[in-house]
Amino acid sequence: MxxxxxxxxxxSIRAYEPTPIPEEKLRKVLEAARMAPSAGNIQPWHxxxxxxxxxxxxxxxxxxxxxxxxESPIVIVGCGDQEAxxxxxxxxxxxxxxxxxxxxxxxxxxxxxxxxFSEDRVKSLLKIPDNLRVVALMALGYQRExxxxxAKVLHFVRRKKKLEKIIGFDEYGKxxxxxxx
Numbered sequence: 001m002x003x004x005x006x007x008x009x010x011x012s013i014r015a016y017e018p019t020p021i022p023e024e025k026l027r028k029v030l031e032a033a034r035m036a037p038s039a040g041n042i043q044p045w046h047x048x049x050x051x052x053x054x055x056x057x058x059x060x061x062x063x064x065x066x067x068x069x070x071e072s073p074i075v076i077v078g079c080g081d082q083e084a085x086x087x088x089x090x091x092x093x094x095x096x097x098x099x100x101x102x103x104x105x106x107x108x109x110x111x112x113x114x115x116x117f118s119e120d121r122v123k124s125l126l127k128i129p130d131n132l133r134v135v136a137l138m139a140l141g142y143q144r145e146x147x148x149x150x151a152k153v154l155h156f157v158r159r160k161k162k163l164e165k166i167i168g169f170d171e172y173g174k175x176x177x178x179x180x181x
Contacts, residue, residue: 016141025107032096036098045089051074055075062117065114072139072140076138084131100138100140109140110143115137119134122137
């Protein structure tokens, strides 16, 4: 699968099989994060890979939109070092996590970003030091087929915006014919 195909196929998965992820696939996903670019090549990230069921269940209870974390076999907690890169750690961690998302998609795995969490609770549970900030949580696993009417309706009503709606050439709102690209 090429990168653009992974971008097109990727969608948020909120139902997971209990099947363990093979170590070689997990390592490849984590390696994709390590290879991400960062401002000044500081690499201000640290990722906590949570496999422990009780910890995943605690993380799932910590946010309104995080319940499915309990059933994903792995939760990856993306942290940024605010002392190493106070201005850019959030962007750098997000880029690294997106690398993981696309690599996971290419490996036949599902993911879902989670921003619904109590940072203090996550840090306490996982013993994350003070200099690190929790940027996002990410479920990782094999998709469980589930009829999700709410998601289907949402994606029907709120489709991806057309390219012309999100691009301005040389200034905001200046839309040139995309055919000339």
